Amino acid sequence: MSAPDVADLHHRVRLRVPRAGFALDVxxxxxxxxxxxxxxxxxxxxTTVLRCVAGLERAQExxxxxxxxxxxxxxxxxxxxxxxxxxxxxxxxxxxxxHLDVQANLQFGLKRTRVHGxxxxxxxxxxxxxxxxLLPRQPAQLSGGERQRVAIARALTTxxxxxxxDEPLAALDAARxxxxxxxxxxxRDELHTPMLYVTHSADELVRLADHVVLLDQGxxxxxGPSAQTLSSLSHPVxxxxxxxxxxxxxxxxxxxxxxxxxxxxxGGSLWMRDSGLPVGQAVRxxxxxxxxxxxxxxxxDTSIQNHLPCTIDEIVPDQHPxxxxxxxxxxxSVLLARVTARALHSLGLRAGDAAWLQLKSVxxxx
Amino acid sequence: MQAIRLTLxxxxxxxxxxxxxxxxxxxxxxxxxxxxxxxxxxxxxxPLVLPPTVLGxxxxxxxxxxGAVGRLTTALGWGTLNFSFTGLLIGSLIxxxxxxxxxxxxxxxxIGPRPMxxxxxxxxxxxxxxxxxxxxxxxPGLLTAAILSFAHTVGEFGVVLMIGGNIPGQTRVVxxxxxxxxxxxxxxxxxxxxxxxxxxxFGVLLALALMKRRVGRVMP
Numbered sequence: 094m095s096a097p098d099v100a101d102l103h104h105r106v107r108l109r110v111p112r113a114g115f116a117l118d119v120x121x122x123x124x125x126x127x128x129x130x131x132x133x134x135x136x137x138x139x140t141t142v143l144r145c146v147a148g149l150e151r152a153q154e155x156x157x158x159x160x161x162x163x164x165x166x167x168x169x170x171x172x173x174x175x176x177x178x179x180x181x182x183x184x185x186x187x188x189x190x191x192h193l194d195v196q197a198n199l200q201f202g203l204k205r206t207r208v209h210g211x212x213x214x215x216x217x218x219x220x221x222x223x224x225x226x227l228l229p230r231q232p233a234q235l236s237g238g239e240r241q242r243v244a245i246a247r248a249l250t251t252x253x254x255x256x257x258x259d260e261p262l263a264a265l266d267a268a269r270x271x272x273x274x275x276x277x278x279x280x281r282d283e284l285h286t287p288m289l290y291v292t293h294s295a296d297e298l299v300r301l302a303d304h305v306v307l308l309d310q311g312x313x314x315x316x317g318p319s320a321q322t323l324s325s326l327s328h329p330v331x332x333x334x335x336x337x338x339x340x341x342x343x344x345x346x347x348x349x350x351x352x353x354x355x356x357x358x359x360g361g362s363l364w365m366r367d368s369g370l371p372v373g374q375a376v377r378x379x380x381x382x383x384x385x386x387x388x389x390x391x392x393x394d395t396s397i398q399n400h401l402p403c404t405i406d407e408i409v410p411d412q413h414p415x416x417x418x419x420x421x422x423x424x425x426s427v428l429l430a431r432v433t434a435r436a437l438h439s440l441g442l443r444a445g446d447a448a449w450l451q452l453k454s455v456x457x458x459x
Numbered sequence: 460m461q462a463i464r465l466t467l468x469x470x471x472x473x474x475x476x477x478x479x480x481x482x483x484x485x486x487x488x489x490x491x492x493x494x495x496x497x498x499x500x501x502x503x504x505x506p507l508v509l510p511p512t513v514l515g516x517x518x519x520x521x522x523x524x525x526g527a528v529g530r531l532t533t534a535l536g537w538g539t540l541n542f543s544f545t546g547l548l549i550g551s552l553i554x555x556x557x558x559x560x561x562x563x564x565x566x567x568x569x570i571g572p573r574p575m576x577x578x579x580x581x582x583x584x585x586x587x588x589x590x591x592x593x594x595x596x597x598x599p600g601l602l603t604a605a606i607l608s609f610a611h612t613v614g615e616f617g618v619v620l621m622i623g624g625n626i627p628g629q630t631r632v633v634x635x636x637x638x639x640x641x642x643x644x645x646x647x648x649x650x651x652x653x654x655x656x657x658x659x660x661f662g663v664l665l666a667l668a669l670m671k672r673r674v675g676r677v678m679p
Contacts, residue, residue, distance in 0.1 A: 148579075174579070175576070182576075188574070202581030251582055
């Protein structure tokens with residue numbers, strides 16, 4: 094991990110918690126904007142980090158500094174109880190108060206926070222998560238997805254300085270997950286509240302993360318902006334079929350005749366199915382390594398639409414000995430390709446060589 | 460009539476006081492990690508297994524002129540509490556304590572720590588969270604505690620026999636009155652009172668059960 098840039102990084106979390114089997118020992122510098130995803134297998138200590146930040150657990154050695162506020166500093170004996178920390182917390186399972194209807198659930202935190210524009214905050218949270226129609230209902234009458242949307246809105250009503258989300262989708266089935274993800278993306282794009290998001294789902298990581306912290310056995314293995322972290326070969330965050338790159342891009346052009354749109358990223362642009370997003374809209378593109386092939390020269394006469402000139406940065410063995418992972422630089426971006434070792438050998442390509450990438454498929458994420 | 464009124468007074472007072480006493484005690488038992496938890500829990504449950512006469516006997520000795528409590532109350536100018544309504548009330552409270560504590564404790568345990576954590580993340584102080592979250596969620600447990608305390612006090616005999624005696628208007632509750640009638644061979648009066656007890660008790664239990672079902676429907 095390189096030294097954090099002080100101007101850009103506003104939150105500091107340093108914790109040491111002895112646990113059965115291993116010690117949680119992390120030192121995180123988190124950006125003051127966007128979603129930071131804490132990613133790792135079950136039992137890697139992700140949730141403990143979140144609970145310590147919230148003050149629900151007390152780390153023996155700990156420093157939690159959010160902007161200019163110190164929530165915990167054991168060297169100075171400072172430990173704010175949870176209720177005095179201006180945070181929002183979304184728990185894994187439905188955590189709505191069962192004795193209150195949705196409206197009263199939303200007002201619970203609002204009543205206890207002295208903030209300006211409480212009414213606007215409430216209506217903004219309701220609108221942001223699209224729960225107007227649910228207000229008079231009891232929690233028992235809501236679906237799992239609706240409950241989590243209400244829980245997220247409730248966490249926002251207190252105008253938190255930091256929103257903590259502990260696997261908010263883990264208890265939902267695949268269809269419900271897909272129902273909530275767009276709301277979370279909207280949160281990321283429209284709110285100025287930084288979020289710390291715990292998950293072990295590659296899908297959520299790729300779609301939501303601006304910044305990634307990879308945890309293993311209580312330690313930070315890798316941390317950084319998501320485009321950089323996800324395409325790193327030294328500390329692979331994603332495994333198997335999920336290996337791939339994520340590119341920040343924006344919609345540059347529509348081709349209405351063929352129902353396509355072009356998205357530009359740092360280093361080139363790619364054509365994909367038009368999903369109706371306006372020109373200029375910021376998007377992220379996910380390119381799986383298995384959908385990328387490497388050519389020694391520019392291709393001709395192929396049905397594949399997307400080709401990019403690149404420089405090969407690094408070649409590493411993949412999980413199966415027959416395959417290699419190739420990290421390629423395209424302008425200011427990095428793409429990964431999974432290729433057969435024999436093919437690369439017969440093309441005679443090595444690190445440092447110029448080559449072409451052929452992309453069979455690109456997924457557009459918001 | 461006097462005996463019935465006295466019984467209802469005793470049961471009502473016992474129930475209300477027990478809810479006040481048992482709720483914090485149950486909360487402590489449900490949430491503490493103190494090493495005193497087990498001994499306190501055992502002590503609270505003790506009246507459940509002891510014969511009422513044992514309990515009554517100790518209370519009689521304790522509250523008597525030579526007992527610790529008796530000396531204190533005498534010094535305070537209240538006289539001894541044995542054979543008085545207050546003494547009877549104290550006996551009932553101790554006797555029915557486990558019937559109030561256990562349902563409330565189970566209710567708190569079933570709620571778990573999560574709702575209190577959620578309340579804290581929504582800026583509720585611990586006491587605020589207790590009253591606005593834990594207590595409303597534990598309502599079914601509180602109702603069960605009320606039903607059991609009331610019913611148990613109405614049906615109490617052994618403790619009353621030991622420390623209450625049989626003073627009309629003061630300590631002669633229905634169960635004692637029935638006993639006296641039977642002793643005196645007045646079977647008709649005993650029949651009337653006994654049937655009255657059955658009907659009354661059934662009515663109270665039914666009302667509370669209906670109330671509980673309504674509460675339970677709001678909170679599954």
